[in-house]
Amino acid sequence: MDSLIKNSIYLMATNLVTSFIGFFFWIFAARYYTPDDIGMTSAIFSSISLISMIGSLGLNRALIYYLPRDDNKNKIIDTCLTTGIISSIFFSIVFILGLKIWSPELISILNNFMNITIFMLITVGISFSLLVGATFTAEKRSSLHMVKESIFHFIKIFPLFIFVSYGTMGILMSLLIGLLISIILGMVFLFKIWNYVPKFKIDPIIKNMASFSAGNYIADLLNNLPKLILPILILNLISVKSAGYFYIAIMVAGLLYGISHGISNSFLAESYEETKFWSNVDKSIRFNMILLIPGIFMFIIFGKIVLNIFNPSYGENATVSLIILVVASIPLSLINIYNTIKNAQNDIMSMIKMNLIVAIITMSLSILLIRFNIEGIAISYLIANLIGAIIVINEIERPKEFTMKLLNDVKKDVRHFTRYENIENFVFASKR
Secondary structure, eight states: OOHHHHHHHHHHHHHHHHHHHHHHHHHHHHHHSOHHHHHHHHHHHHHHHHHHHHHTTTHHHHHHHHGGGOSOHHHHHHHHHHHHHHHHHHHHHHHHHTHHHHOGGGGGTSOSHHHHHHHHHHHHHHHHHHHHHHHHHHTTOHHHHHHHHHHHHHHTTGGGGTSGGGTHHHHHHHHHHHHHHHHHHHHHHHHHHHOOOOOOOOOTTHHHHHHHHHHHHHHHHHHHHHHHHHHHHHHHHTOHHHHHHHHHHHHHHHHHHHHHHHHHHHHHHHTTOGGGHHHHHHHHHHHHHHHHHHHHHHHHHHHHHHHHHHOHHHHHHHHHHHHHHHHTHHHHHHHHHHHHHHHHTTOHHHHHHHHHHHHHHHHHHHHHHGGGHHHHHHHHHHHHHHHHHHHHHHHSSSHHHHHHHHHHHHHHHHHHHHHSSSHHHHHHHHHO
Protein backbone atom coordinates (compact mmCIF):
# COMPACT_ATOMS: atom_id res chain seq x y z
CA MET A 1 0.00 0.00 0.00
CA ASP A 2 1.14 3.59 -0.69
CA SER A 3 3.05 4.76 2.40
CA LEU A 4 1.26 8.14 2.56
CA ILE A 5 -2.14 6.45 2.65
CA LYS A 6 -0.93 3.68 4.97
CA ASN A 7 0.50 6.11 7.53
CA SER A 8 -2.61 8.29 7.21
CA ILE A 9 -4.88 5.31 7.84
CA TYR A 10 -2.98 4.37 11.00
CA LEU A 11 -3.14 7.95 12.28
CA MET A 12 -6.86 8.22 11.51
CA ALA A 13 -7.42 4.78 13.02
CA THR A 14 -5.65 6.01 16.14
CA ASN A 15 -8.08 8.92 16.34
CA LEU A 16 -11.06 6.65 15.64
CA VAL A 17 -10.09 3.90 18.09
CA THR A 18 -9.06 6.27 20.88
CA SER A 19 -12.17 8.41 20.36
CA PHE A 20 -14.37 5.30 20.44
CA ILE A 21 -12.75 4.11 23.67
CA GLY A 22 -12.77 7.70 24.92
CA PHE A 23 -16.51 7.86 24.37
CA PHE A 24 -16.97 5.06 26.88
CA PHE A 25 -14.77 6.96 29.31
CA TRP A 26 -16.95 10.07 29.00
CA ILE A 27 -20.16 8.04 28.90
CA PHE A 28 -19.29 6.49 32.27
CA ALA A 29 -18.06 9.85 33.56
CA ALA A 30 -21.28 11.59 32.45
CA ARG A 31 -23.42 8.91 34.13
CA TYR A 32 -21.50 8.61 37.41
CA TYR A 33 -20.31 12.22 37.81
CA THR A 34 -22.42 15.39 37.85
CA PRO A 35 -22.68 17.81 34.87
CA ASP A 36 -20.82 20.32 37.06
CA ASP A 37 -17.95 17.81 37.46
CA ILE A 38 -17.85 17.28 33.67
CA GLY A 39 -17.95 21.02 33.00
CA MET A 40 -15.15 21.73 35.47
CA THR A 41 -13.08 18.83 34.11
CA SER A 42 -13.54 20.08 30.53
CA ALA A 43 -12.15 23.50 31.51
CA ILE A 44 -9.23 21.96 33.42
CA PHE A 45 -8.43 19.50 30.64
CA SER A 46 -8.59 22.29 28.04
CA SER A 47 -6.08 24.17 30.19
CA ILE A 48 -3.88 21.08 30.43
CA SER A 49 -4.03 20.55 26.66
CA LEU A 50 -3.16 24.20 26.04
CA ILE A 51 -0.19 24.14 28.43
CA SER A 52 1.03 20.81 27.01
CA MET A 53 0.90 22.20 23.51
CA ILE A 54 2.78 25.31 24.61
CA GLY A 55 5.26 23.14 26.50
CA SER A 56 6.01 21.02 23.44
CA LEU A 57 7.45 24.18 21.80
CA GLY A 58 6.54 22.92 18.32
CA LEU A 59 9.04 20.08 18.71
CA ASN A 60 6.45 17.47 17.72
CA ARG A 61 6.35 18.93 14.20
CA ALA A 62 10.12 19.29 14.22
CA LEU A 63 10.47 15.59 15.02
CA ILE A 64 8.22 14.63 12.10
CA TYR A 65 10.16 16.94 9.77
CA TYR A 66 13.76 16.29 10.86
CA LEU A 67 13.88 12.61 11.88
CA PRO A 68 13.50 11.26 8.31
CA ARG A 69 16.16 13.72 7.14
CA ASP A 70 18.83 13.25 9.86
CA ASP A 71 20.97 10.32 11.02
CA ASN A 72 21.33 11.57 14.63
CA LYS A 73 17.96 10.15 15.58
CA ASN A 74 18.62 9.34 19.25
CA LYS A 75 20.10 12.78 19.91
CA ILE A 76 17.08 14.46 18.30
CA ILE A 77 14.60 12.34 20.29
CA ASP A 78 16.45 12.85 23.59
CA THR A 79 16.78 16.60 23.07
CA CYS A 80 13.12 17.05 22.19
CA LEU A 81 11.83 14.95 25.10
CA THR A 82 14.08 16.68 27.65
CA THR A 83 13.23 20.15 26.37
CA GLY A 84 9.52 19.28 26.39
CA ILE A 85 9.62 18.15 30.03
CA ILE A 86 11.42 21.29 31.24
CA SER A 87 9.17 23.59 29.23
CA SER A 88 5.93 21.91 30.38
CA ILE A 89 6.93 22.16 34.05
CA PHE A 90 7.74 25.85 33.61
CA PHE A 91 4.46 26.75 31.89
CA SER A 92 2.45 24.67 34.38
CA ILE A 93 3.90 26.71 37.22
CA VAL A 94 3.15 29.96 35.35
CA PHE A 95 -0.46 28.86 34.81
CA ILE A 96 -0.98 27.90 38.47
CA LEU A 97 0.49 31.18 39.69
CA GLY A 98 -1.76 33.17 37.35
CA LEU A 99 -5.07 31.36 37.98
CA LYS A 100 -6.72 34.54 39.25
CA ILE A 101 -6.04 36.06 35.82
CA TRP A 102 -6.63 33.10 33.44
CA SER A 103 -9.59 31.36 35.09
CA PRO A 104 -10.66 32.20 38.66
CA GLU A 105 -13.29 29.44 38.51
CA LEU A 106 -10.53 26.80 38.63
CA ILE A 107 -9.12 28.05 41.95
CA SER A 108 -11.76 26.04 43.83
CA ILE A 109 -10.20 22.83 42.45
CA LEU A 110 -6.51 23.68 42.12
CA ASN A 111 -6.23 24.89 45.71
CA ASN A 112 -3.94 22.33 47.37
CA PHE A 113 -0.59 20.63 46.81
CA MET A 114 -2.05 17.22 45.85
CA ASN A 115 -4.42 18.58 43.19
CA ILE A 116 -1.75 20.88 41.75
CA THR A 117 0.71 17.96 41.58
CA ILE A 118 -1.81 15.81 39.67
CA PHE A 119 -2.50 18.72 37.33
CA MET A 120 1.21 19.19 36.60
CA LEU A 121 1.91 15.48 36.14
CA ILE A 122 -0.89 15.19 33.57
CA THR A 123 0.34 18.32 31.78
CA VAL A 124 3.95 17.13 31.53
CA GLY A 125 2.81 13.59 30.68
CA ILE A 126 0.64 14.69 27.76
CA SER A 127 3.45 16.86 26.35
CA PHE A 128 5.90 13.94 26.68
CA SER A 129 3.41 11.50 25.12
CA LEU A 130 2.79 13.90 22.22
CA LEU A 131 6.50 13.95 21.39
CA VAL A 132 6.81 10.15 21.63
CA GLY A 133 3.87 9.82 19.25
CA ALA A 134 5.49 12.26 16.81
CA THR A 135 8.59 10.03 16.80
CA PHE A 136 6.51 7.04 15.68
CA THR A 137 4.81 9.13 12.98
CA ALA A 138 8.13 10.46 11.66
CA GLU A 139 9.54 6.94 11.33
CA LYS A 140 6.35 5.66 9.65
CA ARG A 141 5.51 3.46 12.64
CA SER A 142 2.15 5.06 13.39
CA SER A 143 0.80 1.63 14.33
CA LEU A 144 2.87 1.89 17.54
CA HIS A 145 1.34 5.28 18.26
CA MET A 146 -2.11 3.72 17.83
CA VAL A 147 -1.29 0.94 20.30
CA LYS A 148 0.11 3.39 22.86
CA GLU A 149 -2.87 5.75 22.66
CA SER A 150 -5.39 2.90 22.73
CA ILE A 151 -3.84 1.58 25.95
CA PHE A 152 -4.05 5.07 27.49
CA HIS A 153 -7.74 5.52 26.68
CA PHE A 154 -8.64 1.95 27.67
CA ILE A 155 -6.82 1.89 31.03
CA LYS A 156 -8.16 5.28 32.18
CA ILE A 157 -11.76 3.96 32.21
CA PHE A 158 -11.41 1.60 35.16
CA PRO A 159 -10.28 4.02 37.90
CA LEU A 160 -13.36 6.17 37.20
CA PHE A 161 -15.53 3.91 39.34
CA ILE A 162 -13.04 3.98 42.22
CA PHE A 163 -12.66 7.77 42.40
CA VAL A 164 -16.33 8.87 42.04
CA SER A 165 -16.33 10.45 45.49
CA TYR A 166 -13.49 12.77 44.45
CA GLY A 167 -15.60 14.47 41.75
CA THR A 168 -13.56 16.40 39.21
CA MET A 169 -10.26 15.21 40.67
CA GLY A 170 -11.47 11.62 40.37
CA ILE A 171 -11.73 12.03 36.60
CA LEU A 172 -8.28 13.63 36.46
CA MET A 173 -6.70 10.86 38.58
CA SER A 174 -8.15 8.29 36.17
CA LEU A 175 -6.57 10.16 33.26
CA LEU A 176 -3.23 10.24 35.03
CA ILE A 177 -3.12 6.48 35.67
CA GLY A 178 -3.86 5.65 32.02
CA LEU A 179 -1.36 8.25 30.82
CA LEU A 180 1.53 6.94 32.94
CA ILE A 181 1.00 3.35 31.75
CA SER A 182 0.88 4.44 28.10
CA ILE A 183 4.10 6.46 28.47
CA ILE A 184 5.91 3.45 29.92
CA LEU A 185 4.69 1.39 26.95
CA GLY A 186 5.85 4.07 24.53
CA MET A 187 9.34 4.07 26.04
CA VAL A 188 9.47 0.27 25.73
CA PHE A 189 8.63 0.61 22.02
CA LEU A 190 11.35 3.23 21.55
CA PHE A 191 13.91 0.90 23.14
CA LYS A 192 12.86 -2.21 21.23
CA ILE A 193 12.62 -0.56 17.80
CA TRP A 194 15.43 2.03 17.93
CA ASN A 195 17.39 0.93 21.00
CA TYR A 196 16.65 4.32 22.52
CA VAL A 197 17.51 4.87 26.18
CA PRO A 198 16.70 8.35 27.54
CA LYS A 199 19.70 10.32 28.78
CA PHE A 200 17.72 13.53 29.29
CA LYS A 201 20.35 15.72 27.69
CA ILE A 202 19.90 18.71 25.41
CA ASP A 203 22.23 18.37 22.41
CA PRO A 204 23.43 21.39 20.37
CA ILE A 205 21.52 19.83 17.46
CA ILE A 206 18.48 21.70 18.75
CA LYS A 207 19.97 24.90 17.29
CA ASN A 208 19.31 23.52 13.80
CA MET A 209 15.70 22.82 14.75
CA ALA A 210 15.05 26.02 16.68
CA SER A 211 13.68 28.20 13.88
CA PHE A 212 11.42 25.48 12.50
CA SER A 213 10.21 24.50 15.98
CA ALA A 214 9.57 28.10 17.07
CA GLY A 215 7.51 28.82 13.96
CA ASN A 216 5.47 25.63 14.38
CA TYR A 217 5.10 26.38 18.07
CA ILE A 218 3.37 29.67 17.31
CA ALA A 219 1.36 28.22 14.41
CA ASP A 220 0.13 25.20 16.39
CA LEU A 221 -0.70 27.38 19.37
CA LEU A 222 -2.84 29.65 17.21
CA ASN A 223 -4.41 26.68 15.41
CA ASN A 224 -5.53 24.97 18.63
CA LEU A 225 -6.19 28.10 20.67
CA PRO A 226 -9.91 28.45 19.84
CA LYS A 227 -10.73 24.79 20.65
CA LEU A 228 -8.90 25.02 23.97
CA ILE A 229 -9.98 28.51 25.02
CA LEU A 230 -13.69 28.17 24.13
CA PRO A 231 -14.62 25.74 26.97
CA ILE A 232 -12.86 28.05 29.45
CA LEU A 233 -14.66 31.06 27.94
CA ILE A 234 -18.02 29.26 28.24
CA LEU A 235 -17.24 28.27 31.83
CA ASN A 236 -16.51 31.86 32.81
CA LEU A 237 -19.25 33.62 30.80
CA ILE A 238 -22.15 31.13 30.58
CA SER A 239 -22.09 28.21 33.04
CA VAL A 240 -20.26 25.09 34.12
CA LYS A 241 -22.93 22.84 32.55
CA SER A 242 -22.71 24.64 29.19
CA ALA A 243 -18.95 24.16 29.19
CA GLY A 244 -19.53 20.43 29.62
CA TYR A 245 -22.10 20.30 26.80
CA PHE A 246 -19.81 22.15 24.39
CA TYR A 247 -16.79 20.06 25.37
CA ILE A 248 -18.59 16.81 24.58
CA ALA A 249 -19.87 18.23 21.26
CA ILE A 250 -16.45 19.34 20.04
CA MET A 251 -14.91 16.09 21.29
CA VAL A 252 -17.37 14.10 19.14
CA ALA A 253 -16.75 16.43 16.17
CA GLY A 254 -13.04 15.74 16.73
CA LEU A 255 -13.60 12.35 15.07
CA LEU A 256 -13.83 14.22 11.78
CA TYR A 257 -11.15 16.77 12.64
CA GLY A 258 -8.76 13.86 13.17
CA ILE A 259 -9.06 12.83 9.50
CA SER A 260 -7.26 15.87 8.09
CA HIS A 261 -4.88 15.91 11.07
CA GLY A 262 -3.79 12.33 10.37
CA ILE A 263 -3.44 12.91 6.62
CA SER A 264 -1.47 16.13 7.20
CA ASN A 265 1.03 14.51 9.59
CA SER A 266 1.51 11.61 7.19
CA PHE A 267 2.10 14.06 4.32
CA LEU A 268 4.69 15.98 6.35
CA ALA A 269 6.59 12.76 7.09
CA GLU A 270 6.57 11.96 3.34
CA SER A 271 7.43 15.49 2.17
CA TYR A 272 11.18 14.83 1.94
CA GLU A 273 10.51 12.95 -1.32
CA GLU A 274 10.37 15.98 -3.61
CA THR A 275 9.43 14.02 -6.75
CA LYS A 276 6.17 12.91 -5.13
CA PHE A 277 5.37 16.21 -3.39
CA TRP A 278 2.50 17.56 -5.51
CA SER A 279 1.04 14.18 -6.33
CA ASN A 280 0.90 13.56 -2.55
CA VAL A 281 -0.83 16.93 -2.09
CA ASP A 282 -3.51 15.93 -4.61
CA LYS A 283 -3.86 12.50 -3.01
CA SER A 284 -4.14 14.03 0.48
CA ILE A 285 -6.92 16.44 -0.47
CA ARG A 286 -8.95 13.79 -2.30
CA PHE A 287 -8.55 11.18 0.43
CA ASN A 288 -9.55 13.79 3.00
CA MET A 289 -12.75 14.76 1.16
CA ILE A 290 -13.85 11.22 0.39
CA LEU A 291 -13.82 10.42 4.12
CA LEU A 292 -15.21 13.71 5.43
CA ILE A 293 -18.33 14.10 3.31
CA PRO A 294 -20.09 10.84 4.32
CA GLY A 295 -18.90 11.40 7.90
CA ILE A 296 -20.68 14.75 8.07
CA PHE A 297 -23.95 13.26 6.81
CA MET A 298 -23.69 10.47 9.38
CA PHE A 299 -23.36 12.96 12.23
CA ILE A 300 -26.18 15.15 10.92
CA ILE A 301 -28.49 12.11 10.95
CA PHE A 302 -27.27 10.29 14.06
CA GLY A 303 -25.58 13.06 16.08
CA LYS A 304 -28.33 13.36 18.68
CA ILE A 305 -28.34 9.60 19.19
CA VAL A 306 -24.59 9.66 19.81
CA LEU A 307 -24.93 12.48 22.36
CA ASN A 308 -27.83 10.70 24.09
CA ILE A 309 -25.48 7.80 24.79
CA PHE A 310 -23.50 10.09 27.09
CA ASN A 311 -26.61 11.41 28.79
CA PRO A 312 -30.00 12.60 27.43
CA SER A 313 -29.18 16.12 28.62
CA TYR A 314 -26.26 16.25 26.15
CA GLY A 315 -28.53 15.27 23.25
CA GLU A 316 -31.01 17.93 24.30
CA ASN A 317 -28.49 20.74 24.77
CA ALA A 318 -25.59 20.03 22.38
CA THR A 319 -27.03 18.52 19.15
CA VAL A 320 -27.25 21.79 17.20
CA SER A 321 -23.72 22.73 18.26
CA LEU A 322 -22.44 19.29 17.20
CA ILE A 323 -23.96 19.63 13.71
CA ILE A 324 -22.41 23.08 13.26
CA LEU A 325 -19.02 21.83 14.49
CA VAL A 326 -18.96 18.78 12.17
CA VAL A 327 -19.77 20.98 9.16
CA ALA A 328 -16.73 23.05 10.14
CA SER A 329 -14.56 19.97 9.50
CA ILE A 330 -14.44 20.65 5.72
CA PRO A 331 -13.02 24.20 5.80
CA LEU A 332 -10.84 23.20 8.77
CA SER A 333 -9.39 20.31 6.76
CA LEU A 334 -8.43 22.56 3.85
CA ILE A 335 -6.66 24.90 6.27
CA ASN A 336 -4.82 21.95 7.88
CA ILE A 337 -3.60 20.64 4.52
CA TYR A 338 -2.60 24.15 3.41
CA ASN A 339 -0.62 24.61 6.63
CA THR A 340 1.15 21.29 6.11
CA ILE A 341 2.13 22.22 2.55
CA LYS A 342 3.59 25.50 3.83
CA ASN A 343 5.29 23.61 6.66
CA ALA A 344 6.93 21.19 4.25
CA GLN A 345 8.11 24.16 2.18
CA ASN A 346 9.50 25.76 5.36
CA ASP A 347 7.18 28.73 4.84
CA ILE A 348 6.25 28.97 8.50
CA MET A 349 5.10 32.60 8.34
CA SER A 350 2.21 31.71 6.03
CA MET A 351 1.03 29.13 8.57
CA ILE A 352 1.22 31.65 11.39
CA LYS A 353 -0.75 34.27 9.42
CA MET A 354 -3.48 31.78 8.49
CA ASN A 355 -3.91 30.44 12.02
CA LEU A 356 -3.81 33.94 13.50
CA ILE A 357 -6.64 35.05 11.21
CA VAL A 358 -8.81 32.08 12.14
CA ALA A 359 -8.07 32.44 15.88
CA ILE A 360 -8.85 36.18 15.96
CA ILE A 361 -12.09 35.75 14.02
CA THR A 362 -13.20 32.82 16.20
CA MET A 363 -12.56 34.62 19.49
CA SER A 364 -14.01 37.93 18.32
CA LEU A 365 -17.20 36.36 16.98
CA SER A 366 -17.51 34.17 20.08
CA ILE A 367 -17.66 37.22 22.32
CA LEU A 368 -20.28 38.79 20.03
CA LEU A 369 -22.41 35.63 19.63
CA ILE A 370 -22.10 34.21 23.15
CA ARG A 371 -25.60 35.55 23.87
CA PHE A 372 -26.85 32.69 21.67
CA ASN A 373 -25.33 30.21 24.13
CA ILE A 374 -22.99 27.44 22.93
CA GLU A 375 -24.64 27.44 19.47
CA GLY A 376 -23.28 30.96 18.97
CA ILE A 377 -19.79 29.75 19.90
CA ALA A 378 -20.07 26.88 17.40
CA ILE A 379 -21.21 29.27 14.65
CA SER A 380 -18.21 31.50 15.38
CA TYR A 381 -15.87 28.53 14.90
CA LEU A 382 -17.57 27.57 11.61
CA ILE A 383 -17.49 31.11 10.17
CA ALA A 384 -13.83 31.61 11.09
CA ASN A 385 -12.80 28.38 9.35
CA LEU A 386 -14.93 29.18 6.28
CA ILE A 387 -13.13 32.51 5.94
CA GLY A 388 -9.78 30.71 6.32
CA ALA A 389 -10.74 28.16 3.64
CA ILE A 390 -11.79 30.94 1.24
CA ILE A 391 -8.38 32.57 1.72
CA VAL A 392 -6.70 29.22 0.99
CA ILE A 393 -8.68 28.69 -2.22
CA ASN A 394 -8.07 32.28 -3.36
CA GLU A 395 -4.32 31.74 -3.01
CA ILE A 396 -4.53 29.05 -5.69
CA GLU A 397 -3.74 30.28 -9.19
CA ARG A 398 -7.17 29.33 -10.64
CA PRO A 399 -9.52 28.89 -7.66
CA LYS A 400 -12.71 28.14 -9.65
CA GLU A 401 -11.02 25.52 -11.81
CA PHE A 402 -9.38 23.97 -8.73
CA THR A 403 -12.70 23.73 -6.86
CA MET A 404 -14.54 22.16 -9.81
CA LYS A 405 -11.70 19.72 -10.46
CA LEU A 406 -11.61 18.74 -6.78
CA LEU A 407 -15.36 18.07 -6.74
CA ASN A 408 -15.16 16.01 -9.94
CA ASP A 409 -12.19 14.04 -8.62
CA VAL A 410 -14.01 13.29 -5.38
CA LYS A 411 -17.06 12.07 -7.31
CA LYS A 412 -14.85 9.74 -9.33
CA ASP A 413 -13.08 8.54 -6.17
CA VAL A 414 -16.42 7.77 -4.51
CA ARG A 415 -17.44 5.67 -7.52
CA HIS A 416 -14.08 3.86 -7.49
CA PHE A 417 -14.32 3.33 -3.75
CA THR A 418 -17.69 1.57 -4.01
CA ARG A 419 -16.30 -0.87 -6.59
CA TYR A 420 -13.42 -2.21 -4.51
CA GLU A 421 -13.50 -4.42 -1.47
CA ASN A 422 -10.96 -2.51 0.58
CA ILE A 423 -8.95 0.70 0.71
CA GLU A 424 -5.75 -0.97 -0.51
CA ASN A 425 -7.40 -1.99 -3.80
CA PHE A 426 -8.87 1.50 -4.09
CA VAL A 427 -5.43 3.09 -3.66
CA PHE A 428 -3.81 0.89 -6.31
CA ALA A 429 -6.68 1.59 -8.72
CA SER A 430 -6.33 5.34 -8.16
CA LYS A 431 -2.61 5.17 -8.86
CA ARG A 432 -3.23 3.45 -12.19
